[in-house]
Amino acid sequence: MKAIGYLLQKEFLQIFRNRGMLPIIFLMPFIQLVILSNAATFDVKNVAFHLQDLDRTSLSRAFREQFTGSGWFLLTGESFAEGEAINQLVAGKADLVLVIPRDFEKELMSGAESRVQLVINAEDGFSAGVIQAYSNEIVQAFNRTLPAVLPGMQSGPAVREIVVKSSAWYNPELRYSDYMVPGILVILVTMVGLFLSGMNIVREKEIGTIDQINVTPLKRYQFITGKLLPFWIIGLGELTLGLLIARIGFDVPMLGSYPLIYLVAALYMLVVLGMGLLISTLTDSQQQAMFIAWFFMVIFTLMSGLFTSIESMPHWAQNMTMANPVRHFVDIMRRVMLKGAGIRDIALPLSILTADAALMLALALNRYRKVSN
Amino acid sequence: MTESVTRGPIKGAVENLTNNVINAEGLTKVFGEFRAVDAISFSVGAGEVFGFLGANGAGKTTAIKMLTGLLAPSSGNASVAGFDVYTGAEDIKRNIGYMSQRFSLYDDLTPLENIRFFGGIYGLRRKEIKEKGRALIDTLGLASVADVRLKALPLGWKQKLAFSVAVMHEPRIVFLDEPTGGVDPLTRRRFWEMIYESAERGLTVFVTTHYMDEAEYCDRVSIMVDGRIAALDTPLELQRQFGVGSMEELFIRLARAGKGGRHEE
Incomplete structure (x- = not known):
């Protein structure tokens, strides 16, 4: 047991003396936290909007004002020639083109219907969907105002309609930082665990000290504990700093319990540290370890539901994410922080994380041998 | 100068087989088709300074790895400090010290921190x-740099420290794999004085080297060629047997006869 203490002492000395590692541990994660949390938003605002009002009547003006006054769209240009609108789209100067046809007012006045054309740039399918939804809302709102404006319809019976009033639960102000910060915290903790632990052991291989360790009577479990415990501690320390920043800097609510978060984090760190150790047993240089860790990091992050919703992934991909530890920790963080979920509510992801941890550590322990070559 | 490092004759350890701390019988390591170590047999007595020579690639490091429990042999038998290399690797590790050719202390720790860790x-x-x-810091004259990180120290100092750290836990045998590479003759001489002092106290020293003057300091010397032991005896006896005037001449003659030697020409 004492041997582990000496190993820990040595590791901490080395970690805090490594000028290349310190910024990775402390600076990089928080720069990411601040930048990503503010930049990563699903809000679609100030959509570049190009108008072709071929009708130029008071009704068409009322219609276009609904768009420009909505706050979502920013009028960037107007034209009257047919091909011009498409040129604007192609040139990237507009993401939405609205074409109001020549007889817009006349047709509506005569009680017929009129068709307006919306052309949306769908390079980014998600934003296109949002733009379309906004536009539909505006068109419908405009339709509701028509009976009051159109003389022919005033005599008609009052239209009863169903109004949907929505209220957002768990994030009432729909603040994206509330949604993003808990997830990004998970990424930070993952980086520390996966990269630093894996690279640390490979480094001893590179400089040859691993052989010196392997000829000592130090036991396997002692070596591994001594190697992983520092990063386990650093990871939880990082989470603490991150939670403080979330609370103070981003004002993210904390409806659940901190002990529960730490319990899950403690378990989760075992998963990533196990992976880091496994990578280190499979590689001979820090570069190799970096590349493999990066490979998993990208897949885990993109398939975690952090940036893109898992529900909109194809079925096979959704199934794959069930094994992704990042997905479950992101899920748990959001549920505990924003919904106040208790341990029973997160039983399923928690048990998957437990299984992941057991699997990773078993694989890593099995691969790590106190022999060379 | 030479007087300061020469010792009396071997202390009868070789004759007394029960006193052997290393016994190897047909020890072999095969990597795929390649027989890195090909059925070597030898014994090393307690307190002996045993020189383990051979050209690069002759199989020395592989043999050392098998004897130190870092690598399982393919066949053959060996015991080190009374423990079998197959079943007692961890017991062997408790009773040996090891200093590898790749300098193996931590460069980003100070001498005292390295000592404390190991x-x-x-x-x-x-x-x-x-x-x-x-005591170590005093004998090595490292007092002024006891709190300086190792990377700032000259290689010769680091090697002496590495040796001292390797024998600090008072092992029965110490394995030195090219311990004096890359330093000047005077520093090497001082290093060998340390080796002799430890051997006088009963430590068995198993050392590989490419310096033939160092080979002459050994009680007995073996020369490996292509995974086999081509010669094994005291330096003087070997020179007499092969009719050569120096260890260097003997080494070159044996190494050139091997495959490794022919490749280089």
């Missing part, structure tokens, strides 16, 4: 580590 993982008590550490 003392700690060999299970020395805190008080012991403190006392030995202080």
Whole structure:
């Protein structure tokens, strides 16, 4: 047991003396936290909007004002020639083109219907969907105002309609930082665990000290504990700093319990540290370890539901994410922080994380041998 | 100068087989088709300074790895410090010290921190580590740099420290794999004085080297060629047997006859 203490002492000395590692541990994660949390938003605002009002009547003006006054769209240009609108789209100067046809007012006045054309740039399918939804809302709102404006319809019976009033639960102000910060915290903790632990052991291989360790009577479990415990501690320390920043800097609510978060984090760190150790047993240089860790990091992050919703992934991909530890920790963080979920509510992801941890550590322990070559 | 490092004749350890601390019988390591170590047999007596020579690629490092429990042999038998290399690798590790050709202390730690770390993982008590550490620093003349990180120290100092750390837990055998590479003759001479002092106290020294003057300092010498032991005896006896005037001449003659030697020409 004492041997582990000496190993820990040595590791901490080395970690805090490594000028290349310190910024990775402390600076990089928080720069990411601040930048990503503010930049990563699903809000679609100030959509570049190009108008072709071929009708130029008071009704068409009322219609276009609904768009420009909505706050979502920013009028960037107007034209009257047919091909011009498409040129604007192609040139990237507009993401939405609205074409109001020549007889817009006349047709509506005569009680017929009129068709307006919306052309949306769908390079980014998600934003296109949002733009379309906004536009539909505006068109419908405009339709509701028509009976009051159109003389022919005033005599008609009052239209009863169903109004949907929505209220957002768990994030009432729909603040994206509330949604993003808990997830990004998970990424930070993952980086520390996966990269630093894996690279640390490979480094001893590179400089040859691993052989010196392997000829000592130090036991396997002692070596591994001594190697992983520092990063386990650093990871939880990082989470603490991150939670403080979330609370103070981003004002993210904390409806659940901190002990529960730490319990899950403690378990989760075992998963990533196990992976880091496994990578280190499979590689001979820090570069190799970096590349493999990066490979998993990208897949885990993109398939975690952090940036893109898992529900909109194809079925096979959704199934794959069930094994992704990042997905479950992101899920748990959001549920505990924003919904106040208790341990029973997160039983399923928690048990998957437990299984992941057991699997990773078993694989890593099995691969790590106190022999060379 | 030479007087300062020569010792009396071997202390009868070789004749007394029960006193052997290393016994190898047909020890072999095969990597795929390649027989890195091909059925070597030899014994090393307690307190002996045993030179383990051979050209690069002759199989020395592989043999050392098998004897130190870092690599399982393909066939053959060997015991080190009374423990079998197959079943007692971890017991062997408790009874040996090891210093590899790749300088193997931590460059980003100070001499004292290295001493404390290795003392700690060999299970020395805190008080012991403190006392030995202080004594070591004094004998090696490292007092002024005891708190300087190793990377700032000259290689010769680091090698002496590495040797001292390797024997700090008082092992029965110490394995030195090209311990004096890359330093000047005077520094090498001082290093060998340390080796002799330890051997006088009963430590068995198993050392590989490419310096033939160092080979002459050994009680007995073996020369490996292509994974086999081509010669094994005292330096003087070997020179007489092969009718050569120096260890260097003998080494070159044997190494050139091997495959490795022919490749280089």
